[in-house]
Amino acid sequence: MTAKPKLRIGLIGTGFMGKAHVFGFASAPKVFDLPMEIELATVADITEEAAAAAAAAFGFARGTADWRSLVADPEIDVIDITAPNALHKEMALAAIAAGKHVYCEKPLAPLASDAREMAEAAEAAGVTTQVGFNYLCNPMLGLAKEMIEAGELGEIRGYRGLHAEDYMADPAAPWSFRHDPAGGGALADIGSHALATAEYLMGPVTEVMGDCVTMIPERPDGRGGTRPVEVDDIGRAFLRFANGAQGSVEGNWIATGRKMQHDFEIYGTRGALAFSQERFSELHFYSALDAPGRRGFRRIEAGPDHAPYGRFCVAPGHQLGFNDLKAIEVAGYVGAIASGGAEPFGFRKGLRIQTLVETIQESSRARAWRTVA
Structure with missing residues (x-):
């Protein structure tokens, strides 16, 4: 061998x-x-x-x-x-x-x-x-993308995305590298996940209208004083997609009580999808084609039919975890290195997300819609 x-x-x-x-x-x-x-x-x-x-x-x-x-x-x-x-x-x-x-x-x-x-x-x-x-390595996101591309939702009309946590909700929490204007802010830190998911599922964002706000204007500096906060605690944006759909995203690190809320809802002419990272082995699907009196969101549980779930567990409904998603990410990356093939989410795609973040921030300052480069 x-x-x-x-x-x-x-x-x-x-x-x-x-x-x-x-x-x-x-x-x-x-x-x-x-x-x-x-x-x-x-x-x-x-x-x-x-x-x-x-x-x-x-x-x-x-x-x-x-x-x-x-x-x-x-x-x-x-x-x-x-x-x-x-x-x-x-x-x-x-x-x-x-x-x-x-x-x-x-x-x-x-x-x-x-x-x-x-x-x-x-x-x-x-x-x-x-x-x-x-x-993005979650099999349920892969399933959602597959359903959208197969036309199971019909023409997509709307999208709502949210990434909310509360690790910055306490105003007594000290100033950290996440508050550095050179690399911080809720939109860049966790709103980037909401933006990556939006484009993964919906395709390119073409225009944005941003609103980035600082709710806690200063924090302890660790030396007995305080230091001003110059980055956003909440970053929101309205979005226009190339496929004609409209939507919104939010990155919020002062969302009291939320530990890992990475959610999306997608609305089409034939159906809808709803997902929450708080129960990330589930995807909820509504079909407008169901008979009257039988309509409602049905829960789809992750299982071996949703690759690569079956590599982790042979039984459906037993759920994956956060670190399992990292293992899937690593496997994809190692495969790309070995083959010299396409990168699953390389630096060029990372640049795309940062471009979206900066365009939203610039839109917020200008209080105007901006076209994404």
Whole structure:
């Protein structure tokens, strides 16, 4: 039996998303027949002690406090970036210059101009990229897209999307990198997920009317004082799609009581769909073709008929989890690296989402509709 080629991973950052990426790398080879063998080579953190602890906890061979040495290491094939948003560009460009494939958690970069530079550099170097939008890997979103494209909803008229959480709802919560104007704000941080889902299901957004508001104007700075907040706590937008449909999205990180509400509703001439991330192994379908007196939203539960659910569990209705979606994302990315084929959600698509974010922000400032480039 021929040994599979190795894919050696260098991870930068060990916070929430760093751990999620590690779980994806760990479980993907056990769930999927990957064309390459994943090896956790080196992890970088802010101190040598933290890096050593992370290496031991996550199963990496080595730890380092110098991410640049990780990027320069000829033994590493993929640089995985889960550091704060404002650092993505420098790290990614260094990795691309070193000939590495790059896996970067969203948002790709604080500015669309930065994201464009990153995408163009990756394309020129011929490396394979991935931006972490793992909610799109949910089999139920795949089913929704399939139903829309098959015409089961008829002509699509309307879309409503929402990503709401409450991790910034407490005004006593300190100012953090998420509040940095160079890479923060609710629209960029979580509204980007709502925008990615909207375009995945509905196709291109052509025009936007934005409304980005700051509800908590200052936060503790950690030194006994306060620091002004210059980014949005809530970012909303009306949307016009190329297919003629109209819609809206919202990114809200002060939605008290919401921990993970990533929802959408789609309305067509023959039916409708409703989905909530809070019950993300379910999709609800309404058919206008049902007989009068028999109409209503029916629940479709995820099961082996909805690939790749069956690789995780042979029984329907037993549900997937957040980290399972990361495993699906990793599998798609590894397949693209091995084949040299299309990237599932590469830097060019990450640029697209950042372009939408910036166009909505500019529309909000101008209080006017804006055409998306």
